Amino acid sequence: SQELEQSPQSLIVQEGKNLTINCTSSKTLYGLYWYKQKYGEGLIFLMMLQKGGEEKSHEKITAKLDEKKQQSSLHITASQPSHAGIYLCGADIRVSGSRLTFGEGTQLTVNP
Amino acid sequence: GAGVSQSPRYKVAKRGQDVALRCDPISGHVSLFWYQQALGQGPEFLTYFQNEAQLDKSGLPSDRFFAERPEGSVSTLKIQRTQQEDSAVYLCASSSRFSSGNTIYFGEGSWLTVV
Numbered sequence: 001s002q003e004l005e006q007s008p009q010s011l012i013v014q015e016g017k018n019l020t021i022n023c024t025s026s027k028t029l030y031g032l033y034w035y036k037q038k039y040g041e042g043l044i045f046l047m048m049l050q051k052g053g054e055e056k057s058h059e060k061i062t063a064k065l066d067e068k069k070q071q072s073s074l075h076i077t078a079s080q081p082s083h084a085g086i087y088l089c090g091a092d093i094r095v096s097g098s099r100l101t102f103g104e105g106t107q108l109t110v111n112p
Numbered sequence: 113g114a115g116v117s118q119s120p121r122y123k124v125a126k127r128g129q130d131v132a133l134r135c136d137p138i139s140g141h142v143s144l145f146w147y148q149q150a151l152g153q154g155p156e157f158l159t160y161f162q163n164e165a166q167l168d169k170s171g172l173p174s175d176r177f178f179a180e181r182p183e184g185s186v187s188t189l190k191i192q193r194t195q196q197e198d199s200a201v202y203l204c205a206s207s208s209r210f211s212s213g214n215t216i217y218f219g220e221g222s223w224l225t226v227v
Contacts (some may be wrong), residue, residue, distance in 0.1 A: 037220070041117075042218045042220040076160075090155075090216075091122075099171075100145075101157070102147075102154035102155045102156075104152075105153075
């Protein structure tokens with residue numbers, strides 16, 4: 001979606017390294033969702049952010065929402081091979097009714 | 113059930129054949145969504161139901177695509193006269209009610225290949 005851009009498109013890191021994935025919206029964010037997807041499978045819910053400045057963590061994954069910048073970041077600390085997959089951000093930007101608009105995804109590879 | 117269930121998981125259809133994809137949302141979930149995901153792309157919205165009412169079908173790519181949820185629970189996405197460009201993963205999602213604050217859960221998807 002052009003309304004939601006993710007960067008980088010792909011990322012290869014060495015196990016143990018930290019990494020950050022960004023999601024930027026061209027519209028006001030009313031809710032931001034992060035999902036993880038393995039190839040050919042469904043989306044696994046990670047976190048949801050609603051308020052500006054909100055930050056949530058689950059295990060070694062932290063997500064933040066910068067409402068003013070209309071941007072969210074997903075940070076993984078001390079990456080492991082189990083973190084590999086496609087990370088998708090989905091946003092409620094209320095452009096066309098009730099739905100989430102998704103970015104193109106970030107393909108993460110973690111080399112042991 | 114524990115999660116959103118979709119069937120079949122994999123479907124190979126000959127061009128021109130009709131297909132039906134089923135979605136069993138989480139019990140009690142009011143909101144139901146269908147998305148289409150092409151290889152290497154993010155999911156694209158197809159349609160949205162609140163209970164049995166189809167409130168938004170603006171994402172359906174053509175009149176060959178039809179979705180229903182007659183009793184407000186199970187939903188079926190039907191594709192008539194399939195074409196090669198219909199090959200994609202079809203994802204179903206449900207939520208207790210779509211609004212900021214409610215988690216949206218996705219199923220495993222139905223992978224359609226049209227040959």
